[in-house]
Amino acid sequence: MKRSLALFFVVFIAVACVAVPVWLIQPFSSQTARALEVAYTLRRWSPLVTVAALLVSLFLIARMWRGARWWGKGLLTTALVFVCASAWFARQNQYDWMFKPLAHVAYARADDASFVADDDMVLAVRNNGGAVAYPVRLLAYHHLVEDTVGETPVVSTY
């Protein structure tokens, strides 16, 4: 009984430390400085915490497996799946899924850029003789694009 309580607790911790930040920083809700700090701290430590939770739950499950009935084994397996999923999710950035970052950004010459309309807005950067236009409709999806303009590394954001 003590072991199953401990296991439940470990699973809860693992799931909470990946689920809480997602809930705190969702779009179209209002964030406080405190909520951001909690989200940041959880995001920072969740890769470590979830792996620790995985090790502890493996240890507990190994101890409980023999004496368990078929449904008990089912529950133990479910618990393990939750902890594994948390450990995996802690290593993912779900915003990279939503706004796929570009590993290699391609560029066209100003005269060849038929994919932009004359009245489309562009974010224009000039530096040391370099001039680059980032169409707003593209940036509105990617949100940020890394580049080097006139030998200066920049991050174009929208």
Add this chain to the structure above:
Amino acid sequence: MWEATVDGRTLHFHVAGINNQNFIMRDDETGSWWQQATGECILGPLKGRRLKLSDHEELTFATWRRENPQGRVMRPDPAIAAAGKYAPANWEQRMSRMPVVTTTDGASEVFPPRTLVAGLTVGDASKAYPLDALRRQNPVIDKVGGVNVLLLVGEDGRSVRAFESSMDGRKLEFFLKPNALPLRVVDAETGSEWDFTGTATSGAFIGRQLRRLQVLEDYWFDWKTHHPDTGAYLLGER
């Protein structure tokens, strides 16, 4: 639009979250979180540091291409374009109808939250100019943080630029030259004509250039969140 180098180290960023409808970026090098609108590091090892703003502006493609025929343009990613993920042409109108969640006191709101404004910061002073007001009163002459400023809307009716409106210590008054294409403004003091880049194309100041000021286009609610002491330009103020 930021320079990506802090203390000689180039940082690489990913989107990491949303803070009151303005996104947070995380740098791969230290894991710190940065606020996109201000370039300020809000959490993590680099907390309190600021990215340097890089010179940028929002223009229509036609205006940009005319001034930068040698420039390069970011291409859409074929896979993402094929999936229909990029914003549609009427994106600006759509965004204007999106909900707003920031905690502002409705009664004291000068403009509706989704009003598109051109934001100016001079020294410690900030001021927001609704694009509609700029279009109607083009050019706008004003004073921000003790500096005389000139705001111009290009002939495309959408691109906005701001300049210091003094030359050699003289404050200049500007008027739109009627029916000029491309756009020209004339200063009342010398009758020189100036183009959209702030360069005098005729008159006593020919070849001289007004000092450019950084314009940040934003929604009023977002601008006000990050510039709580901002002024607001009301039509017919002058």
